[in-house]
Amino acid sequence: MKTNVLSMVMNPLKMLSKKFTGLLLLALSLFLGFIMVVTGPSAEPLEKVERAWPVSVITATPSSLPPTLLTFGKVESKQVASLNTNISAPVSEVLVREGDRVQEGQLLIQLNAMEGELTLNVAQASHDRNAAVLASVKTEFDLANTLISQYQELNDIAQSKLRRAIDLNIKDMISDALLDDAKQEASQANITLQQRLSQLADYPNKIAQQQASVAESAAYLERAKLDLKQTEIRAPFSGRVISSGVSKGDRVLAGATLIEIADYSGLEVRASVPSEVAYMLNQAMRKTQDIHASANIDGQDLDFVLDRLSGDIKTGQSGIDVFFRSDAGETLDIGRVVSLSVNLPVEENVLSMPVYALYENQTIYRIQEQRLQAVRYVTVGDYIGADDEFRVLIRSPQIQAGDQLLGSQLPRAISGLLVEAISSADAGLGVN
Numbered sequence: 001m002k003t004n005v006l007s008m009v010m011n012p013l014k015m016l017s018k019k020f021t022g023l024l025l026l027a028l029s030l031f032l033g034f035i036m037v038v039t040g041p042s043a044e045p046l047e048k049v050e051r052a053w054p055v056s057v058i059t060a061t062p063s064s065l066p067p068t069l070l071t072f073g074k075v076e077s078k079q080v081a082s083l084n085t086n087i088s089a090p091v092s093e094v095l096v097r098e099g100d101r102v103q104e105g106q107l108l109i110q111l112n113a114m115e116g117e118l119t120l121n122v123a124q125a126s127h128d129r130n131a132a133v134l135a136s137v138k139t140e141f142d143l144a145n146t147l148i149s150q151y152q153e154l155n156d157i158a159q160s161k162l163r164r165a166i167d168l169n170i171k172d173m174i175s176d177a178l179l180d181d182a183k184q185e186a187s188q189a190n191i192t193l194q195q196r197l198s199q200l201a202d203y204p205n206k207i208a209q210q211q212a213s214v215a216e217s218a219a220y221l222e223r224a225k226l227d228l229k230q231t232e233i234r235a236p237f238s239g240r241v242i243s244s245g246v247s248k249g250d251r252v253l254a255g256a257t258l259i260e261i262a263d264y265s266g267l268e269v270r271a272s273v274p275s276e277v278a279y280m281l282n283q284a285m286r287k288t289q290d291i292h293a294s295a296n297i298d299g300q301d302l303d304f305v306l307d308r309l310s311g312d313i314k315t316g317q318s319g320i321d322v323f324f325r326s327d328a329g330e331t332l333d334i335g336r337v338v339s340l341s342v343n344l345p346v347e348e349n350v351l352s353m354p355v356y357a358l359y360e361n362q363t364i365y366r367i368q369e370q371r372l373q374a375v376r377y378v379t380v381g382d383y384i385g386a387d388d389e390f391r392v393l394i395r396s397p398q399i400q401a402g403d404q405l406l407g408s409q410l411p412r413a414i415s416g417l418l419v420e421a422i423s424s425a426d427a428g429l430g431v432n
Contacts, residue, residue: 052420056407057367058357059424060399062349067381067393069342073271073295073324075332077262080242083108084257085230089115091250098244102235102261109233109246109258116228123224127217134210141203148200151193158182158189239263242334267332269295269304269324271340275313278320282309284345293324293342302326304340347380350393356409358392365406365413366399372406372417375399 089111096108165182168174243260252258273281284291284306291306304324313320324340326332358364362379365372377396385391399405404421406413 050418052370052418053410053412054422055367055410055419057421057424058353058405058407060351060401060403060405062351062399062401064346064348065350065352065383065393066343066346068384069273069277069340069344070382071271071273071340071342073269073338073340075334075336075338076268076270077239077264077334078266078268079237079263081236081261081263082257083233083236083259083261084255085111085233085252086254087111087116087227087230088254089113089231089252091246091248091252093248094244094246096241096244096259098241100241102239102241104235104238106235107232108235108241108261111231111233111252113228113231116224116231120221120224120228123217123221127214127221130210130213130217134207134214137203137206137210141200141207144196144200144203148196151189151196155186155189155193158186162186233258235261237261237263238265262334264334267326267334268307269293269326269332269338269340270321271324271342272317272319273322273342274319277344278309278322280345281306281322285309289345291343291345293340295338295340297331297336297338300331302331306342341384344381347393347395350380350395351399351405352383352385352391353394353405354389354391354407357405357407358394359413364394364396364399365415367404367406367419367421370418370420372413372415372419374415 092110092112094109096102096106102108162182162185165174165179169176169179239261241259242262244258246252246258281291285308293304293306295302295304304326307323307325309323310321324342332338353364358377362376363374364377366375367373375396375398377394377399380393380395383391383393404424406419407423410417410419
């Protein structure tokens with residue numbers, strides 16, 4: 001009985017002591033946390049510092065520089081001869097082929113000359129015959145000239161005889177029959193004289209007619225000689241064969257192109273430039289200024305000089321063709337496309353800027369007191385520097401010599417941005 005009473009008293013006390021222990025631990029934790037906060041070091045507020053962006057700086061140096069026009073050109077020859085013949089004949093031999101170098105007057109193709117020789121022989125015979133006839137007519141003319149005086153004398157004798165017969169007949173010394181015979185003889189002598197005089201007057205016409213026949217046959221003879229000469233196709237100038245379309249045994253037709261020769265001593269590059277650039281080039285040529293262009297072909301730097309401009313805009317083109325001459329000769333191949341760098345007339349007071357230093361809306365940045373300031377510019381043209389670096393020529397009245405310009409590409413570039421120069425260069429260095 002006592003044991004039960006004691007158990008009933010102790011159990012509530014145990015439960016109460018557990019609750020107080022938890023509360024005591026919670027209070028102790030809160031107290032310790034408060035002590036750590038109160039006694040801990042105090043943090044100072046951080047000061048915000050503006051970032052300075054590292055950039056390259058370009059010192060503005062306005063100069064006089066020639067803009068560079070980059071364009072493509074095609075190598076051509078000033079003269080290309082398409083050789084043909086005006087006769088139809090078989091090909092006896094082809095002595096050269098495409099790519100061969102030839103000299104002026106060199107035999108290139110030999111056509112069969114048999115037909116030409118026959119035609120020449122016929123023309124020669126016809127001419128000889130006409131010449132012989134002309135000589136015969138001239139001989140007759142000379143003879144007629146010689147005999148006319150004798151015919152005149154015979155006519156005079158007949159007329160004298162007639163007058164005597166008339167006198168004798170009046171005196172009844174001869175019969176009327178003898179008088180009639182004298183009249184008939186006088187008439188015949190006069191008729192013969194008039195005929196000879198008429199023939200003599202017509203001989204110049206016969207001679208002229210025969211001379212025309214001789215001249216005509218001579219022309220046919222020369223034509224036959226020319227045709228025979230056409231059987232030999234020779235080079236009109238020194239150069240290279242660029243095409244040959246016939247072979248031995250082919251029968252060529254009159255007017256058909258047999259072979260093409262290009263003059264390699266007169267090679268040039270044809271390029272197309274915008275109309276406004278063509279106007280500048282034309283003005284420079286009027287002032288006798290040389291316009292130079294350059295190209296690297298097979299590792300060799302070649303120089304070209306502007307020779308002339310085309311007089312019109314070709315169909316399908318938006319620009320005007322210009323022609324650059326060169327002394328490169330065999331170094332160039334006809335039909336080859338080359339990349340040309342054309343030095344345009346010099347522009348004054350321009351800056352040569354790298355592309356990465358230019359920003360949209362025609363803007364560059366000037367650096368003043370380490371901060372960016374936007375400046376507008378006008379593009380003058382492209383430029384290839386001495387280091388073969390592509391640059392852009394610009395001009396701005398707001399930029400003075402010695403100004404510090406931003407030479408880096410900053411994605412956040414804006415007026416007022418703080419920058420720090422880490423390297424410098426010059427803008428505008430070039431040939432004055």
